[in-house]
Amino acid sequence: MLRRHKAVAAGSLAIAALVATVAPAGASTNETAIARAMTAHQEVAAPVPAALLPALRRDLGLTPQAAATRLAGEARAAATQEALKRALGNRWAGAWLTDADTTLTVATTDPAAARTIVAGGGRARVVRNSLATLDRAKATLDKAARTATPKNTPLWYVDQAANSVVVQSTDTNRTKDFLARSGVDHVLVRVVRASDAPRPLADLRGGDAYYINSAARCSIGFPVTQNGQPGFVSAGHCGQAGSSAAAPDGTSIGTFQGSTFPGNDYSWVQADTSWTAQPQVNNYAGGTVTVSGSAVAPIGSTVCRSGSTTGWRCGRVQQFNATVNYAQGSVFGLTRTSVCAEPGDSGGSFISGNQAQGVTSGGSGNCTVGGTTYFQPVNPILQAYGLTLATG
Structure with a gap:
């Protein structure tokens, strides 16, 4: 969050995983590269912020010890995932974790x-389609949606475990008509009954509340800097370039420098020099979680969200690269999660362990009955605007 004075980070438990590098004797070049990828990462330090533990117990039933074990495995899996993706190249078809443990399941052709x-x-798991093939099929649907947002089709995404593009629909016939017009290879697509009715989560905080043009409220995603100037990233539907951002007490924070929605759902606010970009996320339990980086957590990982309406909520990463068709237009490349959220949580932080994941875009359901929430991954936002994530 952006604070005027330096805050003291919450205590944490330190965990680490160390794996030796081994390659099988007589292995081919390809096999050797893959074997090394399985063990290539050095010691992976994954501190478990104490502020995470109450929410992980409440939302996922994880005891402190189970949470420490889980997050250690997830940090190791994230490093392995990246190494394997490079080693497999066009044979890569994705990877995921299960609720039961943190042994990575890797799909390959x-x-x-x-x-x-x-x-x-x-x-x-040996599969028919590479992830690149599925991503191209989804890109075909995305291209069609840019012309006209499809009705009765609120969502589609690449389901790595199912090795297909899943399209949610409230009217199968209309959706099939859209698919036919899009030109997508129908063999790569699976149509299912819609379970989501996503909408942007804005009322008209990482995780603190801020107000846009003294009216609408959203939540800060992650503090950043640009050429030494402080600021933060948030959702694009929260405000347009030139809009003002203010703290709940009315104190000016700064001005939106960039914003895009629909298509993407991200923005960034340049703050006045009186503010400091702290590498922290509000856990709404009297503490903060320190952000150490932005490594992408694998599918199946635990993830927590901070927002000014419902506070600190946790769940799991379900799918990457989802297209969500809001009433205002389609948004591409979102990550789907089982975390709940409500209006005003928009723009707020998604974090896995101590790694920033993204900013809240929208979702369906609520935090009384549960819901599905989508986040805009943070790394593309940083790249788009030339920002540096505040880390500690």
């Missing part, structure tokens, strides 16, 4: 690669 992954202690 290459049976030999799958055998090497299993020999290295992972799980593997």
Whole structure:
């Protein structure tokens, strides 16, 4: 969050995972690269912020010890995922974790690669389609949606575990008509009954509240800097370039420098020099979580959200690269989660362990009955505006 004075970070439990590098004797170049990817990461330090623990127990039923074990495994899996993605190249078809443990399941189109992954202690699934193939199919749908937001089709995403593009629909016939017009390969698509009715989560805080043009309220995503100037990222539907941002007490924070919605759902606010970009997220329990980086958590990882309406809520990462068709237009490349949220939480922080993940875009349901929430990944926002994430 942006604070005028430096805050003291909450206490944390320190955990680490150390794996040796081993390659099988007589292995081919490809097999050796994959084997090394399974073990190539150095010690992965994954501190467990104490501020995370109450929400992980409430929302996911994890005891402090179970949470520490889970987050250690997730940090290791995130490093392995990136190394394997590079090693497999066009044979990569995704990876995910299950609720039961943090052994990474890796999908690949290459049976030999799958055998090497299993020999290295992972799980593997041989599939027909590479992730690049599925991403291209989804991009075809996205291109069609840019012309006209499809009605009765609130959402689609690449389901890595199912090795297909899943399209949610409230009217199968209309959705099939849209798919036919889009030109997408129908073999790659699976149409399912819509379970989501997403809408942007804005009323008209990472996680603190701020007000746009002294009226609408949203939540700060992550503090950033640009050429030494402080600021923060948030959702694009919260405000337009030139809009003002103010603290709840009316004190000016700064001005929106960039904003895009629909298409993407991100923005950034340049703050006045009296503010300091602190690498912290409000956990709404009297403490903060320190942000240490922005490594992408694998599918199945625990993730928590901070927002000014419903505070601190946790769940799991469900899918990457989802397209959400809001009434205002389609938004592409969102991450789908089982975390609940409500209006006013928009723009707020999504964090896994101590790693920033994204800013709240929208969702369905609420925090009374539960819901589904989507976030705009943070790394593309940083790249788009040339920002540096505040870390500690």
